[in-house]
Amino acid sequence: MTYGEIAATRLRDIATASVTTEGVTRLPWSSEHRTALAQITTWMEDAGLSVSLDAAGTLCGKSPNPTGKPALLIGSHQDSVPSGGAFDGIMGVALGCLAAKALRDELDDFPFALEVLAFADEEGVRFPTALVGPRALAGTLDPMVLDMRDRDGVSMRDAMARFGIDTDATPATHRAPGTVAGYIEAHIEQGPVLEKHDLPVAAVSAICGISRHEVRITGETGHAGTVPMAGRRDALVAAARIVAGISDAAGRAGELRATVGDLSVRPGAVNAIPAEVTFPLEVRAPDDAARMAFEAETLAKASNICAAAGCRISASRTYVQPAVICDPAMTRAFERAIGEGGTKVLTIPSGATHDASAMADLCPVSMLFIRCRDGVSHRPDEFASAADMDVGISVMIGAIRNLAQGLPKGR
């Protein structure tokens, strides 16, 4: 059995730790979480790692480290969205364990130890927060989030305590920077780019920054029969010109992505001219300056469109998250390993947020993307092949070896 086939088998087995039988539903601090950790423990022990649960619920598998070297962390998350797939998150843990297993006899010569991490909660579907594990490690966890409650009124603190965690110790989970060499994460791409390029893996250059604006266009309603076209102040027509323009401009803006994912119309009747339209605008880019310039240009153009249409516009930024630039030396380590394996080297940004986003506050990070079928994730039919995962494990092994030959300094 190849490492890829072992990963496929393990992922099929752990997928049964799920509330639903179709797809995987595994929320943090649940009995399914506990079942999953028992299986991950066997993966870690099989790799010669010693296993412990930290005070933020992260399962940590540490290689023997008698000389107290800094640790190269390899992680991802164990949880899934409701009716999600068997790969998002958990695949990174499985691949990390198998890479550590393959490298167990070389570690004495490495300038770092290895540690595989299985974070409790990246998806943020049970509590209105996420990334508890990496934030605790990075010292950026707001202790207030422990008081957040799920739909059943259970606080995260109580859920963690019932899981066996001493939540008083959670804030002290923080790692000292000198003890950490870096963080790497393998994850399914969740997009169509690898499939389009017919490649099994890609290095990752950055995790896109995100801005969200709520845009409101105000015109004037009127009877759809009695108001001539010329005198109209139709908020939907103005919004339509803006939405089409955003798509056109983003299409010319390189790696930037801009999306209007929803739109609502008032009064919203078949025979009434729309008086008000609201829509969210989301912009993502690996370059924060490019993202902010795009936002400013988009809103300026939208103002001009509204002025010409006799409408008013207001926009408020509802969310912002800066981009994370992957550590160039670590990304080069991945690229070199990809090339050494005979695969064409492709390096792309991540449009989605990952545990690596929060780990970047602690140490240099980089990622490896594995092709997923049809670019699909968060669905029961999410799928990465054993062959592609096998390439991914080989690349992780190669990248770790490359890093051992010349690891960039930690921050």
Added chain:
Amino acid sequence: MTYGEIAATRLRDIATASVTTEGVTRLPWSSEHRTALAQITTWMEDAGLSVSLDAAGTLCGKSPNPTGKPALLIGSHQDSVPSGGAFDGIMGVALGCLAAKALRDELDDFPFALEVLAFADEEGVRFPTALVGPRALAGTLDPMVLDMRDRDGVSMRDAMARFGIDTDATPATHRAPGTVAGYIEAHIEQGPVLEKHDLPVAAVSAICGISRHEVRITGETGHAGTVPMAGRRDALVAAARIVAGISDAAGRAGELRATVGDLSVRPGAVNAIPAEVTFPLEVRAPDDAARMAFEAETLAKASNICAAAGCRISASRTYVQPAVICDPAMTRAFERAIGEGGTKVLTIPSGATHDASAMADLCPVSMLFIRCRDGVSHRPDEFASAADMDVGISVMIGAIRNLAQGLPKGR
């Protein structure tokens, strides 16, 4: 007091026959309807008309007619939408009564008698139908509608019976074509055209035909971060190009009006590419052929836009109502009367449906529009001035005299 001032006073008084104190709420077969008919009866009697309620609930005020001449009908509706205004519908009844009053001593020389009609229900807000009165007169009333029920489960038949109507006689309300010379109706414009032209009244050329289509655009959803712009099949972007194009094309299409009054997006999340958009398209035009050509062109262009965007489109026609062309000789009678009164002659189509739409199945029809403030209707602040109504009454008087000198043949 001018006739316009009398109309203003009467409309202020009858506005108290309302469920709501802000604006007018007067549904058919209600106690407010009964109160209104009592007042309209005094208006009719003041004009020398003899009053009766027909079996469709239309209050009919007939001039003396010993020689059995055909009747020129003058009407509109007594009902209002919830929290509507004091002019929509009822103003036409008030102006008709005052025109009849002014002409009472000339009628012996006319080739027609006069009959003022106050229809029960044009707005269709109590029962899911409307135009019961004119349809009964025209013989186009489907008796099944009497079994329709309002929100309280009361059938129209029972509501009419409690109002004192013999509903067995409703189908026989049909007028023989030879007994009717034509139908004219004064109504507030419900649009901004007269205000824009700074004119108190306009003749009406036609009542626009209406088509409604439900349009569905199907693309493909995906993660707003991970799917590059180039590979997207964004249903909202395609819909936006279509909506903007509809507005552009309608703006070049003369008297045609095209409106997308609502739009819904699925899945409708800030970070999900829209997979499906549905919207209603409404097209109105005084020329049915122009309307149908516009629809065909619009749907062909929309198909091209969707093909280029990798989306599918389907459209189904949900409603159609042909245009009613106002009788040219009757409209000329209005135009001549407007010019004789020293007002610039403007003739425009009606974008809204009126009692005249249904009366057109019985006899030649035409209409007169009165300016309303800000083009507003169906709202408490709906308003037509006494001065404008006075011009309207003069024009009605003049038009009826013009018709008396050479009335076009009935159909």
